[in-house]
Amino acid sequence: MRVVIAEDSVILREGMVELLTARGCEVLATVDDADGLLAAVATHAPDVAVVDIRMPPTHTDEGIRAAVQLRADHPEVGVLVFSQHAEPSWATRLLAGEASGIGYLLKERVAATADFIEALRRVAAGGVALDPEIVSRMLNTGSRPLDRLTERERVVLDLMAQGHSNRSIAELLVISERAVEKHAASIFAKFDLPPTAADNRRVKAVVAYLQESRA
Numbered sequence: 001m002r003v004v005i006a007e008d009s010v011i012l013r014e015g016m017v018e019l020l021t022a023r024g025c026e027v028l029a030t031v032d033d034a035d036g037l038l039a040a041v042a043t044h045a046p047d048v049a050v051v052d053i054r055m056p057p058t059h060t061d062e063g064i065r066a067a068v069q070l071r072a073d074h075p076e077v078g079v080l081v082f083s084q085h086a087e088p089s090w091a092t093r094l095l096a097g098e099a100s101g102i103g104y105l106l107k108e109r110v111a112a113t114a115d116f117i118e119a120l121r122r123v124a125a126g127g128v129a130l131d132p133e134i135v136s137r138m139l140n141t142g143s144r145p146l147d148r149l150t151e152r153e154r155v156v157l158d159l160m161a162q163g164h165s166n167r168s169i170a171e172l173l174v175i176s177e178r179a180v181e182k183h184a185a186s187i188f189a190k191f192d193l194p195p196t197a198a199d200n201r202r203v204k205a206v207v208a209y210l211q212e213s214r215a
Contacts, residue, residue, distance in 0.1 A: 001024075001025045001026070001047050001048065001120070001121060001124050002025070002026045002028055002044070002045075002046045002047045002048075003020055003025050003026065003027050003028065003046055003047065003048055003049070003050060003120070004027075004028050004029050004030075004031070004037065004040045004041055004044060004046045004048075004049045004050070005017065005020075005027060005029070005030045005031070005049075005050045006030075006031050006032070006033070006034070006036065006037035006040075006049060006050065006051045006052060006055065006063060006066070007030070007032065007050070007051075007052045007055075007082075008032040008033065008052060008054075008055045008056055008059075009052075010032075012052075012107075013030050013032070014030075016050065017030060019113060019116075019117075020117075020120075023113075023117050025117075025120075028040070028044040028046050029043070029044055029046075032055065032056065033055050033056045033057075033062065034055055034062040034063060034065065034066035035066075037049065037051060037063075037066050037070065038066055038069060038070060038073070041070055041073075041074055041077055042073070042074070045074075045077070046077060047077070047078060047124040048077065048078035048079070048080060048101070048120060048123055048124035049067075049070060049077060049078070049079050049080070050080050050082050050120070051063050051064075051066065051067045051070075051079060051080065051081050051082065052081075052082060052083055053081060053083040053085055053087075053090060054083070054085065061090065063081070063083070064081065064090045064093060064094060067079045067081060067094055068093055068094060071094070071102075075101075076101075077101070078101035078102070078103070078123040078124045078125075078126070079094070079101065079102055079103070079123070080102075080103035080104075080105065080119065080120055080123045080129065081094060081103065081104045081105070082105050082107060083104075083105075083106065083107065084106065084107045084108060085106075086106055086131070086133050086134055090104070091104045091130065091134050100126045100127070100128070100203055101123055101124070101125075101126045101127070101128075102123060102128055102129075103119055103120070103122070103123040103128065103129035103130065103163075104129075104130050104131060104134055105119060105129065105130075105131045106131045106133055106134070109131055109132075109133060119163070122163050127163050128161065128163050128202075128203055129162065129163045130161045130162055130163070131162075132158065132162055148190040149187065149190060150186075152173075152183060153183050153186055153187050153190075155173065156169060156173075156180060156183040156184060156187065157187055157205060159172060159173075160184070160187075160202050160205065166180045166181060166184065184202070187205055188201045188205060191204070191205050193205060
């Protein structure tokens with residue numbers, strides 16, 4: 001897995017380099033600002049970029065804006081936002097386009113190195129990895145499509161948004177995989193997502209509730 005890191009904290013940046021290298025990843029470049037991120041991705045064409053949100057010069061939303069631009073210019077590159085700030089609106093901006101190969105994790109909530117690496121690999125492979133805290137804030141906004149879901153469907157959607165497979169959800173909830181499939185089908189129907197050969201309805205369901213919760 002080939003990685004570019006955008007993080008303005010030297011300690012965190014160097015720590016991630018050591019961590020990823022030890023796990024067999026190839027760190028192609030490290031940068032400390034948004035312009036450097038865009039340039040590094042254009043030059044090295046990584047599988048995935050790890051991006052902080054608040055970077056120079058204003059330390060507000062440079063990282064998320066660069067991530068959105070990166071998704072537009074290089075949709076084949078996964079983007080994992082790794083921040084200490086839990087802001088659902090930023091997740092919405094990131095997921096507003098083609099919602100694949102995207103992640104948003106909170107630094108203080110990553111309890112194990114293996115979890116971070118697994119999420120990074122999932123995003124690099126085109127999957128989605130959202131921190132449960134981000135998902136919870138979205139689910140608690142009371143938007144209309146979410147009001148159609150049962151309590152169990154909300155839990156299933158929460159886990160789907162975190163990137164869990166049907167089998168994983170079944171194991172976590174101690175139900176059958178078939179039951180998870182039925183819950184997922186109900187969620188898709190309530191979000192008006194008809195089956196198609198090309199579309200990933202799991203991702204579209206996540207995008208749908210993020211967009212509705214912003215409205």
